[in-house]
Amino acid sequence: FTICKFVNKTQTMIFTLLIAFFTNAFTVNQEGNTELTLTNHVFDDRVKTVQLYREGWNLSYPVIRLNSGEKLELHFDLMGNDIDNFYYSFIHCDKDWNRSDIFHTDYLEGFPENPVEEYRPSFNTTVHYTHYKLSFPNDRINFKLSGNYIILIHPSNDPENPVLSYRFMVTEDLAGIEISAHRPRMTADLDLNQQIDFNINISPLRINDPYRDVFAFILQNGRWNNARKNLKPEFVSNDQLKYSSLTDKNVFPGGNEFRYFDIKSIRYQSQYVRKIDFLMSNYHVYLAPSDDREFKPYFYWEDFNGKYYIAIQEEKNPETDADYVSVYFTLPSKYPVEGGRMYVSGAFNNWEFNSNNLMSYNAAEGAYECIILLKQGWYNYEYVFRRDGTDDSVASKFEGSHYETENDYTVIIYYRNPRERYDRIIGVQTINTLNRLTD
Numbered sequence: 001f002t003i004c005k006f007v008n009k010t011q012t013m014i015f016t017l018l019i020a021f022f023t024n025a026f027t028v029n030q031e032g033n034t035e036l037t038l039t040n041h042v043f044d045d046r047v048k049t050v051q052l053y054r055e056g057w058n059l060s061y062p063v064i065r066l067n068s069g070e071k072l073e074l075h076f077d078l079m080g081n082d083i084d085n086f087y088y089s090f091i092h093c094d095k096d097w098n099r100s101d102i103f104h105t106d107y108l109e110g111f112p113e114n115p116v117e118e119y120r121p122s123f124n125t126t127v128h129y130t131h132y133k134l135s136f137p138n139d140r141i142n143f144k145l146s147g148n149y150i151i152l153i154h155p156s157n158d159p160e161n162p163v164l165s166y167r168f169m170v171t172e173d174l175a176g177i178e179i180s181a182h183r184p185r186m187t188a189d190l191d192l193n194q195q196i197d198f199n200i201n202i203s204p205l206r207i208n209d210p211y212r213d214v215f216a217f218i219l220q221n222g223r224w225n226n227a228r229k230n231l232k233p234e235f236v237s238n239d240q241l242k243y244s245s246l247t248d249k250n251v252f253p254g255g256n257e258f259r260y261f262d263i264k265s266i267r268y269q270s271q272y273v274r275k276i277d278f279l280m281s282n283y284h285v286y287l288a289p290s291d292d293r294e295f296k297p298y299f300y301w302e303d304f305n306g307k308y309y310i311a312i313q314e315e316k317n318p319e320t321d322a323d324y325v326s327v328y329f330t331l332p333s334k335y336p337v338e339g340g341r342m343y344v345s346g347a348f349n350n351w352e353f354n355s356n357n358l359m360s361y362n363a364a365e366g367a368y369e370c371i372i373l374l375k376q377g378w379y380n381y382e383y384v385f386r387r388d389g390t391d392d393s394v395a396s397k398f399e400g401s402h403y404e405t406e407n408d409y410t411v412i413i414y415y416r417n418p419r420e421r422y423d424r425i426i427g428v429q430t431i432n433t434l435n436r437l438t439d
Helices: 011-026
Strands: 045-053 063-065 073-077 087-091 108-110 118-121 129-136 140-141 147-155 164-171 176-182 193-201 213-219 228-231 235-237 240-243 251-253 259-262 273-279 282-287 308-310 324-332 340-345 360-362 367-373 377-387 408-415 422-431
Touching: 045 164, 045 367, 073 147, 073 164, 087 129, 164 422, 176 408, 176 422, 193 213, 193 408, 240 259, 340 367, 367 377
Parallel strands: 063 164, 282 324
Antiparallel strands: 045 073, 073 129, 087 147, 108 140, 118 129, 147 164, 176 193, 193 240, 193 251, 213 228, 213 408, 235 240, 259 377, 273 282, 308 377, 324 367, 340 377, 360 367, 408 422
């Protein structure tokens, strides 16, 4: 890292200008509108199956502790026969995912841009692709500060045009967090929702004004599009911050257990797979028509809370041996639902709503339909009705909502020291409501 400590002013200025460009260029949402925040997004249609998780646990959320030796793994596929050379870089963000007002030398130790060196072409698949893999921090790069981060993947000679961006967090793990989940007591829909209460111990820190300088966020199943943001404590006493709301700001729709299907093998029809065809040199998987669960009683089954897991039964290496198949979703509905659009949603598409997961209504069949190209494995998904002109993405139509539903909840605690120019993460804690939900 000695070389990086003597980067000249010209190089620093060039990189700073590039990051400033990234801040503007990478804030386009799924509708094509400019946003202020940086988010998980794929900018190149050739890029599929993007996953970022803690090394050694494929279903974990992308959070590591500062200076702990923990690493994150990024995986993605580039469709086609070409092998492109990609580089990666990082942006430090504030609590609201806007670029922090600090230089890259403040938060990075090492080279600001580095090549993605591990990649392999697919083997014996009908759909050709190249699988890319990256582990970090590594010998080339490390993080000096906690906080929100974005990783950018871009071509070697074209840094202003990334192929993907993805969020992750680095925590100092200084604050103790105790979380409880229960049925809401102060809302009308107490049978549909879940309330998350939590206490924070900030005794290891010297925080003069926690009402002003401490911010709490709650994520349900790792999603940011329905997060509860910038929560303030109800009570402060002896370095203990208590968040036990008498309003709905800590309340989430419980939702339902996620629908799922298994396509790790294309030699047999697993549960919820109606038919598998091989047409025009590719595999086509037809799922059984989905049932309407909106008014059905709650029933528990184990799921991945919206995530997916790449796997293949007949081969050894799912990263390069798993094939891509066209998956056909069918949601029967006697009439189209007016006032919005229906989507197939899940972590497989970063919980976004765009043309790739938009369902069309087939009047002749009386059903919504969608075809999505997916890599072999296990998948969770849900149907989401999005009302026109709103960002409402609650999956209640056709799915139902229950206070008993098993969910993950992650509490993130940010601290902005008035003398500093960035938001620290001083604690992250995740609980699962199974066997912990109280009335």
